[in-house]
Amino acid sequence: MNKKYRYKLLLPLICISTVLSAEPSVYGFNNLNSGSSHGLTSAEKIIIKNRKSIAALKRKVAQQNERIDGLTSVIEGLSASIAQLKDGRNLSSSSDSTHPNDHTELLKELGAMIDKINDNYVSKAELKRALEGKYIPSSKKSETKxxxxxxxxxxxxxxxxxxxxxxxxxxxxxxxxxxxxxxxxxxxxxxxxxxxxxxxxxxxxxxxxxxxxxxxxxxxxxxxxxxxxxxxxxxxxxxxxxxxxxxxxxxxxxxxxxxxxxxxxxxxxxx
The missing domain is CATH 1.25.40.10 (Tetratricopeptide repeat domain)
Incomplete structure (x- = not known):
């Protein structure tokens, strides 16, 4: 913003404040690497904004990938445990339905845990859609109206x-x-x-x-x-x-x- 425009912008306020002094010069910082937007052109400001957006997106993707990989390992481990428990239950049920190795309740709890993880965390497919601008979290869908x-x-x-x-x-x-x-x-x-x-x-x-x-x-x-x-x-x-x-x-x-x-x-x- 040049001095002439800024002076016009402040003129009504200057009339209110009787002690206002003359307009000082505007300091320019035309360095895209400085992080400051003072004195930059519109195109330069857009470049800085895009750099920040890209950096933020990269951090988000890295965090999401790390989170998804961790959850995938948890789910795979739970699935293996369920398979083992089912095998143990099938072997014991043929001889005694009340055998201590009947893990029906534990199986239910593990199943519910997996369902909760699937319901509350973003899958890799959903993350891909999000990065393409196609995914909208269910909690936010009503807000898009x-x-x-x-x-x-x-x-x-x-x-x-x-x-x-x-x-x-x-x-x-x-x-x-x-x-x-x-x-x-x-x-x-x-x-x-x-x-x-x-x-x-x-x-x-x-x-x-x-x-x-x-x-x-x-x-x-x-x-x-x-x-x-x-x-x-x-x-x-x-x-x-x-x-x-x-x-x-x-x-x-x-x-x-x-x-x-x-x-x-x-x-x-x-x-």
């Missing part, structure tokens, strides 16, 4: 969004607030929640964007001090420490009796 949000009123979507946000179900909450914002229902609050969702999921530049939009729509909201505090933290996390410092000072000066001011003081000392 997409809810038609367009049939609900904006008021209901907003109230559902708030409840989902409180439960930290950010993805579902975001869907609802995006619709309410698009339809013009409580746009300031909708953008505030979208900013909070971006903030708590560590998408700090998105958070700055939504907070700026929310403050531009209504800067007298009860949550404005929290909005400013989280904007400051997002700026700090994005590398704009000068702007973050100015926001912290503004919060301390204007919201001295609130928790946000106390947090701002702690943050400011560490900058």
């Amino acid at each position: 997409k809810e038609d949000l367009t049939k609900k009123s904006t008021a209901k979507l907003y109230s559902e969004g708030v409840r989902l946000f409180m439960k930290k179900r950010y993805s579902e909450a975001k869907k609802r607030f995006t619709i309410t914002d698009t339809k013009g229902y409580k746009p300031a609050a909708s953008n505030y929640y979208l900013g909070e969702i971006a903030y708590y999921t560590k998408k700090y530049e998105d958070a700055i964007f939504y907070f700026k939009k929310s403050a531009g729509l209504y800067d007298q909201a009860t949550y404005i001090d929290t909005l400013l505090l989280h904007t400051a933290v997002s700026l700090e996390k994005s590398g704009d420490k000068d702007q973050a410092r100015a926001f912290y000072k503004n919060i301390i000066a204007n919201y001295g009796g609130k928790k946000s001011a106390k947090i701002a003081k702690q943050k400011l000392k560490k900058l």
Whole structure:
């Protein structure tokens, strides 16, 4: 994000915070091996994301293979034990059905154990389908049904969004607030929640964007001090420490009796 765009992005928030200083330069880290996404192009960010996804997938496959091989050994051992017990039972049943070597109950227990293993662990065939994107765990199948949000009123979507946000179900909450914002229902609050969702999921530049939009729509909201505090933290996390410092000072000066001011003081000392 260049300096000119970032300045436009923060302009409404700068109007609110009278002590804001000039926009500092954005630091670039154009090194794909550094692990940082600052200053990278969209293509470079995709490369880093793909590298991480591939590494995670490899670890998962290795863990699954190790787990399956171990379970296969357990099942084979149990099957051998069952075969031996059956042979012993057949030999003894011809002479005395109440012979001490009648292992009917033990056979039942071992059979139930194998059934449980087969029911609760992923087979090699299922793992292959999963890696091909075809396998869906039975516990998740009901979740694949997409809810038609367009049939609900904006008021209901907003109230559902708030409840989902409180439960930290950010993805579902975001869907609802995006619709309410698009339809013009409580746009300031909708953008505030979208900013909070971006903030708590560590998408700090998105958070700055939504907070700026929310403050531009209504800067007298009860949550404005929290909005400013989280904007400051997002700026700090994005590398704009000068702007973050100015926001912290503004919060301390204007919201001295609130928790946000106390947090701002702690943050400011560490900058």
